[in-house]
Every structure is written in C-alpha cells, then in structure tokens.
Amino acid sequence: MNISPISLAFKKCKVENRPALLTYTVAGDNNKKKSLEILKSISKYADICEIGFPHNTPIADGGQIQTSAYRAIKNGIKMKDVFQIVKKFKKFKNSKPVILMGYYNMIYQYGENNFINKCKKVGVDGLIVVDLPWPDNKYFAKRCKKKSINFIQLLSPTTSKERMKKIIRDSHDMIYYISMLSTTGGKLKVSPKEILKNYQKIKKINNLKKVVIGFGITEKTISKLKSADGLVVGSTICKEISKSLEKRQNPVTNVSNMVKRLKNKIKII
Amino acid sequence: MKIKKKIPLIDQHDKNGFWGGKFGGNFIPETLKKPVDDLTKLFAKIRKDKNFIKKRDYYFKNYVGAPTPFIKLNNLTNYLGGAQIWAKVVSEANGGAHKIYNATVHALICKKAGKKYVIGDTGAGYAGKMLSMAAKKFDLKCKIFMGAKDIKRQKPNCDAMRKNGAEIVPVYSGSQTLVDAVSECMRYWVSNCDTTHMCVGSTVGPNIFVKICGWSTAQISRELKIQLKSEFNAIPKKLKLINCIGGGSSAYGFWSEFIDYNKKQIELIGVEAGGPKKSKLHAAPLSKGAKLGILHGSASYVCQNNEGQINETESISAGLDYPGVSPIHCFLKDAGRARYTYASDEEALNAYKLVTELESISPSLEPAHAFAEAIKIAPKLSKDTIIICNSCGDSYKDRDILKKRLDKHIK
Numbered sequence: 143m144n145i146s147p148i149s150l151a152f153k154k155c156k157v158e159n160r161p162a163l164l165t166y167t168v169a170g171d172n173n174k175k176k177s178l179e180i181l182k183s184i185s186k187y188a189d190i191c192e193i194g195f196p197h198n199t200p201i202a203d204g205g206q207i208q209t210s211a212y213r214a215i216k217n218g219i220k221m222k223d224v225f226q227i228v229k230k231f232k233k234f235k236n237s238k239p240v241i242l243m244g245y246y247n248m249i250y251q252y253g254e255n256n257f258i259n260k261c262k263k264v265g266v267d268g269l270i271v272v273d274l275p276w277p278d279n280k281y282f283a284k285r286c287k288k289k290s291i292n293f294i295q296l297l298s299p300t301t302s303k304e305r306m307k308k309i310i311r312d313s314h315d316m317i318y319y320i321s322m323l324s325t326t327g328g329k330l331k332v333s334p335k336e337i338l339k340n341y342q343k344i345k346k347i348n349n350l351k352k353v354v355i356g357f358g359i360t361e362k363t364i365s366k367l368k369s370a371d372g373l374v375v376g377s378t379i380c381k382e383i384s385k386s387l388e389k390r391q392n393p394v395t396n397v398s399n400m401v402k403r404l405k406n407k408i409k410i411i
Numbered sequence: 412m413k414i415k416k417k418i419p420l421i422d423q424h425d426k427n428g429f430w431g432g433k434f435g436g437n438f439i440p441e442t443l444k445k446p447v448d449d450l451t452k453l454f455a456k457i458r459k460d461k462n463f464i465k466k467r468d469y470y471f472k473n474y475v476g477a478p479t480p481f482i483k484l485n486n487l488t489n490y491l492g493g494a495q496i497w498a499k500v501v502s503e504a505n506g507g508a509h510k511i512y513n514a515t516v517h518a519l520i521c522k523k524a525g526k527k528y529v530i531g532d533t534g535a536g537y538a539g540k541m542l543s544m545a546a547k548k549f550d551l552k553c554k555i556f557m558g559a560k561d562i563k564r565q566k567p568n569c570d571a572m573r574k575n576g577a578e579i580v581p582v583y584s585g586s587q588t589l590v591d592a593v594s595e596c597m598r599y600w601v602s603n604c605d606t607t608h609m610c611v612g613s614t615v616g617p618n619i620f621v622k623i624c625g626w627s628t629a630q631i632s633r634e635l636k637i638q639l640k641s642e643f644n645a646i647p648k649k650l651k652l653i654n655c656i657g658g659g660s661s662a663y664g665f666w667s668e669f670i671d672y673n674k675k676q677i678e679l680i681g682v683e684a685g686g687p688k689k690s691k692l693h694a695a696p697l698s699k700g701a702k703l704g705i706l707h708g709s710a711s712y713v714c715q716n717n718e719g720q721i722n723e724t725e726s727i728s729a730g731l732d733y734p735g736v737s738p739i740h741c742f743l744k745d746a747g748r749a750r751y752t753y754a755s756d757e758e759a760l761n762a763y764k765l766v767t768e769l770e771s772i773s774p775s776l777e778p779a780h781a782f783a784e785a786i787k788i789a790p791k792l793s794k795d796t797i798i799i800c801n802s803c804g805d806s807y808k809d810r811d812i813l814k815k816r817l818d819k820h821i822k
Contacts (some may be wrong), residue, residue: 202598325602
C-alpha cells in the first residue's frame with residue numbers, strides 16, 4: 143500500500159517525538175511572488191503547508207485571515223495563480239505535503255472534477271473545505287480519495303459523539319479538530335487541558351487517524367498542546383505578515399523567524 | 412422542476428435541505444452543524460404545538476397588529492387608467508415593516524430554547540429594529556450587525572435600535588453593506604452558538620432559517636386571502652401580486668397562500684433592485700441571470716464573478732442591496748411559477764414620488780421598486796385586473812436619502 147505524503151510527514155514527527163507543525167498562509171498574500179517566497183522559506187520548519195485559496199465572503203474566518211484574503215484578492219490572485227504557486231512550491235520541495243483550504247463556492251465555480259484534477263496535477267496532497275460539512279461532503283471526499291487526495295474532515299467541540307464516530311469512519315489519514323467555538327484567530331478561551339481531553343476522545347474512537355488541533359494557536363499557547371499529533375498555526379502568521387507590511391519590513395524574514403520559533407517550542411528538549 | 416400542491420413551499424425541500432434539488436442546503440462550518448440541527452428539531456416541534464401557535468397568533472394580533480390594512484389606491488388607479496391598484500399596507504405593522512413577524516417568532520424561539528442572547532443582521536435596519544423591539548419585549552439581550560455604509564444611510568432605524576437597548580455592531584469589511592453584516596453575524600454565532608440564538612433577517616441562510624422566516628411572514632398572505640374574499644366575495648379572476656425582492660422574505664409571505672393557484676389567475680411578480688441606471692452594479696441575481704453559487708450557507712443565484720468571488724452590489728435601497736436571494740425564489744423562478752424583473756434606482760424614486768403625491772401611504776424605497784413595476788404595467792391592463800403591491804416598509808427610515816434625491820421632507 144502506498145503511504146500518503148501526509149502520513150509520512152506525521153511518521154517523521156513521531157520519530158522525533160513531537161507534533162507536526164502545520165502552517166496556514168493565504169496564496170497571494172501579500173502578492174503572488176511574496177507568498178511563494180514565504181512558503182519556500184517556512185517549509186524549512188513546517189511539516190505540512192496549508193495554503194488558503196482566498197474567498198471574499200469567508201464566514202468562518204476572523205479578522206487576521208480576512209485581512210490576508212482581501213489583500214490577496216486585491217492584488218489580483220485567481221485560482222489559476224493559486225495552482226501555479228502550489229506547482230512551483232512542489233517543484234522546489236516535492237516532499238513537503240500541501241493542503242489546500244478554502245470555501246466551497248470557489249470549488250463549485252471551478253467545477254468539482256476540474257478542481258480535483260487540477261489539484262492532482264499540481265501536486266496537492268490534501269483538501270479542507272470549510273463550509274462543506276459531513277455528510278454533504280461524502281461524494282466529494284470519495285472522489286478526492288480516488289485521486290489519492292486526502293479530504294480532511296473537521297470536528298468541533300459541538301460535534302456529538304455519534305456524529306464524530308460517523309465522520310471519523312469516513313475520514314482519510316488526517317482529521318482537523320477545531321479547538322473551541324470560534325472563528326479562526328480567536329483568543330484561546332478554553333484551557334489546553336480541556337482541548338486535549340476532547341482530542342483524546344477522538345483518538346479513542348480511532349487511534350490510527352492523525353488528529354491536528356487548530357484555532358487559537360500562537361507562540362504563547364503552542365507548547366501546551368504539544369502532545370497532539372499536529373498543530374495548525376494560521377492567524378498568527380497572517381498577522382505577522384500584516385505587521386511586517388505596516389512596518390515596511392520583509393514579511394518573508396519575519397514570518398520565517400516566527401515559524402522557526404514556533405517549531406522550537408514544540409521540540410522535545 | 413415542479414412545485415407540489417397543498418404543501419407549503421418552505422417544506423418542499425429534500426432531506427438534504429434543497430429545493431428543486433439544488434437550491435438551499437446547509438453549507439456551514441462543522442461548529443454550526445449542531446446548533447442548526449437543534450434549531451431544526453425545535454422548530455419542527457413547536458410549529459406543531461398548539462400552545463406555541465396560540466402564542467404566536469396572540470402576539471401577531473396584539474403586538475404586531477394583525478391584520479394590516481388592505482386598501483384600494485383610487486387616485487393612482489385613475490391616474491394610470493388601467494388595472495385597479497391596491498396595496499397591502501404591511502408597513503402599518505408595529506415597527507413599520509414585515510420584519511416584525513420573523514423577529515417576533517425568533518424571539519419566541521430564543522425563549523423556548525432557553526437562550527438569553529439574540530443576534531441578527533440588518534440592511535435597511537428594519538430587521539435589526541424589529542429584532543431589538545422583540546428582544547426588549549421578551550427580555551433578551553440583543554446585538555445587531557450592520558454594515559457601516561448602511562448605518563450612515565438608515566440612521567432613523569439605528570436610533571430606534573439603540574433606544575430599544577440593542578448594541579449595533581458596525582461592520583467595516585468588504586462593501587460595508589448587508590452581505591458583510593450577514594457574514595459577521597454568522598461569524599459571531601460560530602463563536603457564541605452555545606449561549607446565543609441567531610436570527611437571519613430574511614428567507615436566506617442555511618435551510619432552517621429560510622423556513623422559519625417564511626413560516627413567519629406567511630401571516631401576510633393569510634390575512635390577504637381573507638381580505639380578498641371579503642372585498643371581492645371571491646379570489647379575483649385576474650390578480651397580480653407584486654413584491655420587491657431582496658432576500659425575499661416579504662414576497663414569500665405575500666405569496667405563500669397563492670402559489671397553488673393557476674398562474675393565469677394569479678401572477679406573482681418579484682421586483683429586484685436594478686441599481687442606478689448608469690451603473691453596472693445591481694442587486695438583481697434572478698432577473699439579470701446570475702449563476703448558481705453558495706452564499707451564507709445556501710445555494711442560490713448569486714451575483715458573483717467567474718471565480719466565485721461575491722460581487723459588490725449597488726442599490727438606493729439598503730434592504731434590497733444583497734448579492735444573493737432566497738433559494739425558494741430560485742425555485743419559484745425555475746419552476747416558472749413567479750416572474751422576476753427589476754427596477755432601477757431612478758424608477759423606484761419616481762414611483763415613490765408618484766405614489767406619495769397621489770395617495771396617503773408612504774412606502775419605503777424597497778416597496779417603491781414594486782410600485783415601479785405596477786406603474787409600468789397597469790396602464791396596459793384591463794380594468795378588472797387587480798394589482799396588489801405589498802407596501803412592506805415605511806419610508807421614514809429613508810428620509811435622508813429622499814431629502815437628498817427628491818428634496819422631499821418626511822415627517
């Protein structure tokens with residue numbers, strides 16, 4: 143059986159006895175060239191790169207990612223550019239798994255089949271679709287699997303145990319657990335202990351699935367959650383890009399340094 | 412695509428929540444799955460509960476003020492010299508618009524769900540004003556999300572919301588209008604769905620919100636049916652029901668009892684916002700052929716670009732200034748039951764001017780779009796044709812715009 147690049151990444155981290163570090167950046171933020179440079183530079187430290195394809199009506203994103211998305215759209219990013227960025231990035235570092243993340247309307251307008259085929263062609267390893275929940279995503283997820291693309295199911299604190307079991311059964315290699323009731327970039331309002339308790343509930347249902355935790359993870363909070371399979375950092379990176387632009391500094395260096403610091407915080411010393 | 416008879420349109424969706432197999436649904440983040448499911452179950456239960464219906468009817472009668480008047484516009488009819496023009500003056504309802512029905516029902520549901528906080532979106536400010544009124548009446552804490560541009564252009568309604576003790580949360584993202592207000596309201600709900608009930612201000616959003624809103628505004632056509640029978644002894648043989656369409660809540664409420672009738676007897680006409688004559692922007696996804704897309708949790712015709720980014724809209728009427736539309740109107744359009752057209756800003760303003768010069772009613776800029784269509788078609792129609800416009804909002808909120816554009820002062 144072929145092991146997916148995503149599973150491989152988790153395996154590598156397991157050997158190093160640490161969680162996988164997943165970064166989220168918006169394709170085209172702050173422009174096409176810079177966002178590729180940022181990706182290349184953070185890939186030294188990140189284990190999996192999530193890349194957002196921006197939408198201008200993002201109902202589950204907080205201010206930081208909204209700002210990044212609007213900035214990217216304003217600077218002219220189109221779906222074809224998003225795929226270009228992935229393609230170039232994979233050429234640079236083929237082993238690094240890439241997960242595309244976004245809203246369903248963008249996929250719907252592209253055409254589901256076209257979208258999946260294009261993902262396959264440029265080397266996308268996984269997909270997260272924020273507003274296509276289970277069971278509505280069953281058919282789409284199956285089609286992804288056929289093309290060896292991981293469709294990543296989301297779970298949240300509001301997901302009932304019954305529902306959780308069904309979603310996990312239909313999930314692929316990786317599951318994304320939303321740490322709290324919040325949009326992206328919210329302040330962590332639940333204790334890490336509580337989050338890990340819920341995380342354990344998921345692991346108990348199926349220990350083989352890799353579960354990553356996202357939402358509210360920053361330089362401050364990341365080390366408290368390092369017993370998870372993986373941790374996603376998004377808004378805090380987007381914020382760093384905004385801050386760098388404001389101060390007229392190079393976002394590539396600043397973001398790269400931040401991801402390096404994040405990585406150091408989850409390493410077992 | 413076919414509409415079934417004797418089943419309310421709001422219930423004609425499949426198990427995935429789609430009308431006509433493709434409109435509606437639930438495109439929502441996982442976090443909202445449970446609150447939406449809970450609300451769906453609660454609503455299914457209470458709409459069968461006699462006590463709840465009694466309570467609703469009590470408040471509709473004694474608080475909203477049912478029935479709202481049904482009057483003939485004699486001067487306008489004579490002036491146009493064709494079909495008879497009548498108005499269902501829904502703006503006489505408490506608060507000045509049809510939004511009070513949905514707001515009252517949501518407040519009652521919020522109470523029933525044991526939640527103390529209610530949030531809502533608003534464009535023209537009526538949905539917000541009514542929700543703030545209902546919240547005050549039922550002792551709930553209320554937050555209203557409103558685009559910064561709309562806060563400026565609909566000041567009287569904002570004053571009313573604040574007076575009712577609601578907090579107005581200005582939304583500065585995107586075009587700073589209704590579309591952004593709905594997004595921000597949904598985001599707030601994602602973060603607070605454990606304590607807070609969300610009211611979507613129109614027949615848009617995830618399936619259940621379309622249903623609750625339609626169920627609430629249906630009061631309008633229940634009243635009208637009785638009023639028609641008492642005025643004409645029967646439902647007239649040639650009837651045209653004209654309503655403006657933003658999200659489409661007043662139109663659904665105005666039409667729901669009449670959908671089963673033959674369209675040759677009762678024509679349903681929806682009028683969208685065509686925007687300024689000279690502008691390319693509009694808010695008319697149905698009549699200007701927008702593509703199917705996903706916006707705010709449901710699939711409908713949406714003003715968008717090829718990529719799926721939602722387009723900016725433009726209309727003089729804040730209540731119609733929305734890029735999407737109710738999935739049930741998409742269904743009515745594709746099933747061929749209703750006809751959709753649009754009126755420009757200028758046509759709406761002219762209609763407002765003519766109606767207020769000749770008659771004692773003062774429709775807001777939203778129903779002025781419906782009157783514009785009535786004025787356009789009435790002269791060509793026979794005298795035994797009955798046109799009814801839903802005058803679903805009062806113009807007081809538009810006084811700043813009307814003063815600027817028509818130099819007209821509103822009390």
